[in-house]
Amino acid sequence: MPNMSLTQKLTEALAGGLQQIGQIKILTDHDLAPFVLVHLDDEDADFSSLNAHPNPDKAREIGLYTPDGDYRFTKGEMSLPGGWLLLLQSPGEVRQALDLFYPASLGLWAAWKDGSVRIQNLRDKLARQTGMYRHAANVSDVGAQELIQSVCGPSNKCVKKILWQLDENTPLDDSEASRFNGVVNNIAENSAIPLVCQEACNHFVAQARKKSKEEFEAKA
């Protein structure tokens, strides 16, 4: 489906039974609107008790803070607050909301499915850093593997499926983080858009820089 727009791909997936991305349920058979987005935890709630919004742009505000009031600067965090409904009119509006809840995830999923996603392994990612982050490249393999298990994966609240390795010949050590399939609650994969991670995020790079500094100081 190379010539289809992302909105068309989403429309097709919704018609084919897609109903979930990250912590969000997408309902296509509800009376309230053609497309209803709701937090997975609120799926069985009385919808009249939730705050309903008709504007897809509201997604950014909803996803800005955790229920505890912390700033969610990584959107793959499993800390999306509940208590809301988005009542949307078209797949285009669903796409707009999803791009705010889980930025670029729809496009990455489509690219991953058709084999066009460009995966960058960690060593290449770290090697191309400049400025203060260039020191992140000095992190050891052991340190990098430890970081993956302390920064990535559902235990650390990131619910993305990691597509990258340390380098071409070094896979990630087996762990919950390396095994996670990007789908919350383990529902059938064709019912969900998995969140995929095509290269380490800048938060990870910042942590790698810290780790590298710790390793350097430990040697001194």
Add this chain to the structure above:
Amino acid sequence: MNFSSKLPPKPEAALLIVGHGSTENPDSSAPYFDHAAEIRKRGLFAEVHCCFWKEEPSMREALYMIDAEEVYIVPDFISEGYFTRDVIPRELELTGPTTQVHGKILHYCDPVGIHPSMTSLILQRTEEVAPEVPPEESTLFIVGHGTGLNKNSTKAIRDQVELIQTLPANRFASVQDTYMEEAPLISEWDQLAETPNVIVVPFFIADGLHSYQDIPVMLGFEKEEGKAASQKEVFRRNPYRLRDKTLYYSAAIGTEPLMADVILDQIATFDAQHVAHPETH
């Protein structure tokens, strides 16, 4: 003031606004989304998206969100420097004004802060923040961060000061560039200004600790231990009467809704410089 950009519609192209973003301050990326929403509302582009250095989507992820083959990339940055010259080209694999990469045609525009139409925006902001204050009795300070590391960040402000000074319609008694960390220091505003009124416009894209707290402390109307970010009242208590002068303090220039027009103007400038007769081919 008539301010609307004259950029013709580009119904086949996408606009990608690039911002810095923050892992600490949730207000940091709000202006970029506001600018994107405003431009989206005008229906000029097939798609309008944002991406960031410190937030998601990252620049590396951004192209996956875009269907259009032709993409205008506008750094929503206040000056040229490390990010616009090194980081953004590296992350988006740009090799010149126009780059063909991964099946897309990417046009890389200059950062918004260096566009001449920022001048009108600053003047508009002074009218909003200090209406009915006679410019002849006022000094306008444009405040930047200032650092020895990037001379371009101070150049963007000096250029704006010069542009305002040379405007025939300029009636300010004095227009000066000032900085947080290098001379002329904004903390010495009362000595730098000879007029009874002073208007201060922070030359930043987003409101954050610099505009909420650091500059107010330097100006003298907030204490060091003041409230943290998102305390926007500092912009709403004008005027401040201190050091025998009357001070009017503005929010960061990038929070001005008309910044959307500067983004569009920057695209029009790109087309004029790099794309031959885009409306006729």
